Amino acid sequence: MISVSDALRIISEEAKPIGKEKREILLCNGLVLAEDILSKDSLPPFDKSAMDGYAVRSSDTEGITAENPRGFKVKGVIKAGQWCTESINRGEAFKIMTGAPIPLEADCVIEVEKVQAKDDTVYLYNEVKKDNHVIKFGEEIQPGDIVLKKGTEIRPAEIGLFASLGYRTVETYKPPVVGLIITGDELVDIDDAIGKGKIRNSNEYAITSMIRSLGLEVVSFGIVKDDKDVLKKVIEEALLRTDIVITSGGASAGDYDFVETILKEIGADIKFDSVAIKPGKPISFAVFNDKLFFSLPGNPLSAITTFEQFIEPACKKVLGKQEYMKEEISVILGEDFKVRKGRVKLLYVKIVKENDKYYAYKIGSQSSNKLTTISKANGVLIVPEEYTEMKAGETIQGRFIFR
Ligand code: AMP
Ligand code: MG
Numbered sequence: 568m569i570s571v572s573d574a575l576r577i578i579s580e581e582a583k584p585i586g587k588e589k590r591e592i593l594l595c596n597g598l599v600l601a602e603d604i605l606s607k608d609s610l611p612p613f614d615k616s617a618m619d620g621y622a623v624r625s626s627d628t629e630g631i632t633a634e635n636p637r638g639f640k641v642k643g644v645i646k647a648g649q650w651c652t653e654s655i656n657r658g659e660a661f662k663i664m665t666g667a668p669i670p671l672e673a674d675c676v677i678e679v680e681k682v683q684a685k686d687d688t689v690y691l692y693n694e695v696k697k698d699n700h701v702i703k704f705g706e707e708i709q710p711g712d713i714v715l716k717k718g719t720e721i722r723p724a725e726i727g728l729f730a731s732l733g734y735r736t737v738e739t740y741k742p743p744v745v746g747l748i749i750t751g752d753e754l755v756d757i758d759d760a761i762g763k764g765k766i767r768n769s770n771e772y773a774i775t776s777m778i779r780s781l782g783l784e785v786v787s788f789g790i791v792k793d794d795k796d797v798l799k800k801v802i803e804e805a806l807l808r809t810d811i812v813i814t815s816g817g818a819s820a821g822d823y824d825f826v827e828t829i830l831k832e833i834g835a836d837i838k839f840d841s842v843a844i845k846p847g848k849p850i851s852f853a854v855f856n857d858k859l860f861f862s863l864p865g866n867p868l869s870a871i872t873t874f875e876q877f878i879e880p881a882c883k884k885v886l887g888k889q890e891y892m893k894e895e896i897s898v899i900l901g902e903d904f905k906v907r908k909g910r911v912k913l914l915y916v917k918i919v920k921e922n923d924k925y926y927a928y929k930i931g932s933q934s935s936n937k938l939t940t941i942s943k944a945n946g947v948l949i950v951p952e953e954y955t956e957m958k959a960g961e962t963i964q965g966r967f968i969f970r
Contacts, residue, residue: 599887609705740887746809816865915944
């Protein structure tokens, strides 16, 4: 049995990107750039107006005050998308729309709300400074600029940037495909009759959702019987067809828990076979032909906890993310808590924000087979091994779940 921090360290040593691929930009949200994005153009590609108003020469506005307004002859209107070849002379203005190019010789824009227009004359009541409401050519981006660096996480803003720079595809780290194998003779699917001694398979659905929340594709191998040869074949197939393999159940020391034996038989490199954490002690991690293999305990609460704690960071690291660890926060206990000594405990709680501080409250039983426990919680407290009693008001590390 190893510590949580050792387990995380070992996983992060093994988890790395599995390759790169060109993808259509709309399929890149949540992925990570595997190339620098250079600009071929200037942005904006011309001096443009940031306002609906009038383009004038700033020098023509010197000395204008509310008491001493001045009229400018309006030569025409420039719409966004139009290219104006006419320049303005002294005492002239162009009406101009947001996004339209600034006409030659003009160097500023006064917003429409600050002027009075009458027939073909516009009256200004104040001086206007050079570059007022002008977005300058190349102000944001110059040709040859590295606009986004390799390693940048792609969010909707980056996707907008790709489009504005003329990229229809970009190179990202390849998202791993995750294989999911559910074991247990007691399991039936949602629509099947529940016979004596049987329960519904919930882990397949909960874990699939967690994998999909990371933006990853899941290949489900369904429910596999507790039969060593059958399970071995499925595990071998999953290791061929997918990049990260997760099994649920069969992880402990029971007579029908075969996962570890199978891993040994196929020659997988078992990195650890249990972690000092509660719930979730029987989690194991192995590497086979550069594929990552996680065996999760079958208890629904243990499976979800260990997925969040260990597999989520691994998937994020494989995706190329630099910040792949779960974010921890300081939480103040809203009431007294008692726990048993030994192992790091992840205590499911309700975390409430009050006056910019986080407070934790109990949600009931922590029994490791109760999905309803997690359903009531929005976070966990990370209770160190030696802790037994914790008093209201004490501060402890915690984190939110499912986010
Ligand atoms: P195991 O890790 O296989 O020993 O299973 C531990 C407990 O979790 C047992 O009570 C199982 O019935 C239950 N369990 C195992 N797999 C699932 C599953 N896919 N869905 C719901 N409960 C499960
Ligand atoms: Mg089992």
